Amino acid sequence: MISARNIGKVFNQGRPNAFTALKEVSFDLQRRETTILKGPSGSGKTTLLGIVGCMARPTTGRIFLEEREITSLPERFLTDIRRRSFGFIFQQFNLIRGMTALENVMIPAYPLGERHAELKRRALATLDLFDLAAKAEAKVEWLSGGEAQRVAIARALINDPSVIIADEPTAHLDLRLSEEFMAIMRRLKADGKTLILASHDPIVYDSDLADRVVELRDGAVAGSAERA
Numbered sequence: 001m002i003s004a005r006n007i008g009k010v011f012n013q014g015r016p017n018a019f020t021a022l023k024e025v026s027f028d029l030q031r032r033e034t035t036i037l038k039g040p041s042g043s044g045k046t047t048l049l050g051i052v053g054c055m056a057r058p059t060t061g062r063i064f065l066e067e068r069e070i071t072s073l074p075e076r077f078l079t080d081i082r083r084r085s086f087g088f089i090f091q092q093f094n095l096i097r098g099m100t101a102l103e104n105v106m107i108p109a110y111p112l113g114e115r116h117a118e119l120k121r122r123a124l125a126t127l128d129l130f131d132l133a134a135k136a137e138a139k140v141e142w143l144s145g146g147e148a149q150r151v152a153i154a155r156a157l158i159n160d161p162s163v164i165i166a167d168e169p170t171a172h173l174d175l176r177l178s179e180e181f182m183a184i185m186r187r188l189k190a191d192g193k194t195l196i197l198a199s200h201d202p203i204v205y206d207s208d209l210a211d212r213v214v215e216l217r218d219g220a221v222a223g224s225a226e227r228a
């Protein structure tokens, strides 16, 4: 479903502080499968997720989504693919303070032009899936860590993306919430979502959820293992 071919990323190219974050990274992800990107801090996981999720462009190499080469598409097409195909869960959740849980969940859908009442109904239904209907009108800074995490997941799902990308999702969670997060990921996988999780937490990379573990080291693939 997603193929990365010889992806390279150089930050500050041509300058004295040029830094090669990714070199010749290739892999294939199948629809409905779960892939874990594993690797130490600085190995390039976030950079790679950003490229796969159409948030950034590689310096070299190509990404194919459903056989379509997307790397060279103009920005507006890339933005559209990002909105419709990918849902993102960030390490610090990146919820917008001062806004309610409901508003946070609705934000990624605004550019798609759906009627406000219909979008609100869907956002409430999505919050309800995570037992958060009662918190819909709560400002996100009032929420507990676990509630904030579930709002972030609901927001990632609002446009019904086929692919969920999560970057170090358990980094700021205790053991109980990390396990809760993995239980939700299991549900999403059962619902047919394709999952890409970057993590150096064994709760994530040793999980039976993984169909494939791709290990990055110094910006290159150091190993790729399929789980039975």
Ligand SMILES: Nc1ncnc2c1ncn2[C@@H]1O[C@H](COP(=O)(O)OP(=O)(O)OP(=O)(O)O)[C@@H](O)[C@H]1O
Pocket (backbone or CB within 6 Å): 011, 012, 019, 020, 021, 039, 040, 041, 042, 043, 044, 045, 046, 047, 048, 168
């Ligand atoms: N915009 C940038 N400019 C320069 N260097 C960058 C930039 N973004 C990332 N890097 C460097 O690229 C390397 C890979 O960073 P990246 O965030 O992808 O690693 P990571 O594996 O996700 O690390 P972590 O687990 O700590 O989040 C790091 O050395 C980082 O300092």
